[in-house]
Amino acid sequence: MPIALWALTLGAFGIGTTEFVIMGLLPEVAADLGVSVPDAGHLISGYAVGVVIGAPLLAIAGSRLPRKTFLFALLGLFAAANALSAVAPGYEALLGSRFLAGLPHGAFLGIGSVVAADMVPGHRRGQAVARVLMGLTLANVAGVPLGALLGQLLGWRWAFAGVAVIGAVAALVLRAALPDQPRPAAVPVRRELRVLARPQVLLAFAVVVFGFGGSFAAYSYISPVLTDLTGFGATGVSVVLALFGAGTTAGAVVGGRLADTAPMPTLYLFTGALAASLALFAVAAGDPVLAPVGVFLIGATGFVAVTSLQTMILERAREAPGLAAAGIHSAFNIANALGALLGGAAITLGLGLTAPALVGAALSAVGLALALVLGLSDRRATAVRDEVPDGLSEEVPGAVEPAPAVVG
Template identity: 45%
Template sequence: MPLLALGAAAFGIGTTEFVIMGLLPQVAADLRVSIPQAGLLVTGYALSVTFGSPFLAIATARMDRRRALLLLMGVFILGNLLCALAPSYWLLMGARVLTALCHGAFFGLGAVVAASIVLPGRKAQAISMMFAGLTLANVLGVPAGTALGEAMGWRSTFFVVVVIGFAAAAALAAFLPRRLPIPAVSLAQEARSLGSRQVILAMLISILSSASLFGVFTYIAPLLTQVTGLTTHGVTLMLLLFGVGLTCGNFLGGRLADWRLMPSVIGVIAFIIPLLLLFTFASRAVVPAAVTLFVWGVAAFTLIAPLQMRVVNEAAKAPSLASTLNQGAFNFGNAIGAWAGGLALTFGVPYGDLPLMGAAIAVAALVLAVLSHLMDVRVRRAAPEARPAPALGPS
């Protein structure tokens, strides 16, 4: 039940993060801005997660973890209420920034809590169960929110997310253990742990993998309408299909992380590169676009749990802060991807060619993943007894 409560909160957070992409045309028209400018709402949210969440993680480091998670949900509810009421583009941007502050800190702390309440050998699967709420947001929350926004206006979607936030907070209050351990915190020790080469490499891989995804997915609604020729109803169904793929990939990633972590990361990224190249052609027809979009969803979210585990394992002396910072890394990648895609569109790149940019970014992620794995192999061969046992699973 604690994992389900964490998943319910993740569902609400994921819905408010991703639903804006399906609502970009409506938001842009209502607030009288261009679609690339509306796309900056994704960038602003992601940058707030990247640079704001670590401060919240530090501020709540000495708090009881249950209380800290409930406080973060309170910030989430307030931020979404302000999104629903925002009368202008810049006030909506400010509300999105406030909402995003809780995102990275919640997922970072929630991942550590999820891993701490299960048996060894199932910790990555526990993390993936919490992140299942994020993927289900793409299966249910985003398509339903997009359809609701089209029918009743985009503001109605954010009012519903506020209700979801209250329900998730109630579940957390009811089912989280009353006493979760408060770790001893030494900021100097945590900073040293976070400065290792492997931690930095893992976060860079997280950034690039997310940039590869969001450089295309941020603009998926106009891509599917203008290139594939779908109606807005068809876009909703495509988002549903993509969300099913994300959910499948999330659970697959948890099992792969508990099995062989870095080889799995390398294999998945290597698979994503030709898949995005294929999407450039597949997006021109409905059935090939649907199949490719589903498979891309599976592959994209297969990376989440392994990369989260990798960072926590390599920063064993700073698990909560490292977990939060990696959520910031994912969202920094989101921001870079959304910005790069918008910049490409501004300079005349057609929507159908955006997957080429995503594939190029994935190549850079693959290079870093191979480098990180080779460093592991070199350390094990040189002094296998000197390498400490991982904190939450195999690396």
């Protein structure tokens, strides 16, 4: 893999840290700002909404800029927004700064994935995308546990200040390490949106929203579960957060390889395994041995399928790779917002702290059902394509040709 991929990984590390560190600090933030834990959970959804809105809009706005310049500007915005979070005077200000911090998330990871895919031969695209996403998983191994521990010991504001520094350093390293990128070829926005409206692309996005909404439903409220039910202190919570990160890292590595060989069976198997892991955690949350095992499995099973889905979407929307890749991260953060919202609603209804994990298991089961529909749609599209003379497959609704390497 080209060394410049590590610069993209570092940028993803900073973004992943700020996305997930709040989940380890909800009790502290809620107590300091005088709100309930479910209300503090809206800070997770606020960031996610920023990603959902910012990913497509910034991807379109930056489509005429050199990619290196655009990626550097996105990280600059990210660092500034996290600095604002560190000094936010109240709940509403923090919610607004979290929204701003989410705006560059999807565009950076989306365009970064396209740049990564351009750097390698076609048969290694899955591994290149996995390398970028590994920054998110490494954030869960190191950035999130350390940030949560820092926030618990010194105050939650220090966690966001640390993230702002990570973002600034990542921007400088990226500027120094990433080779100059050619200006992307102009693609009409209407054409890009038409590509994203293909039924198979929309189905794949739906799998992301429901399948991985399950992970976020449980993980958003992991800190109060571990403290109130499992009985862990600050250090124990940080260790379990690191276990989640270890699971996501292992899942991303395995998923990158399986995405290049058997993406659809991988999606079926590990979306189902995610639903089972969430159900297991709901049952075992009070056990200090089994609860960490369940957290590890949630991270591992969920992230195995992530790279397969991203690779499949890029193939189905190959004429608009930048917008499609940004759209993937919008879909993941719709999942984030949906999971946090439904998990918090279950707690507010008095169903207990294990209820978000059960909500997550149900969401992931829906994601598995949608994945099966996507696979059936693929088989039908392939059968139709095989019956159509060469050169006419683009005229057949839903037909998908084997995708070349993603290019800009």
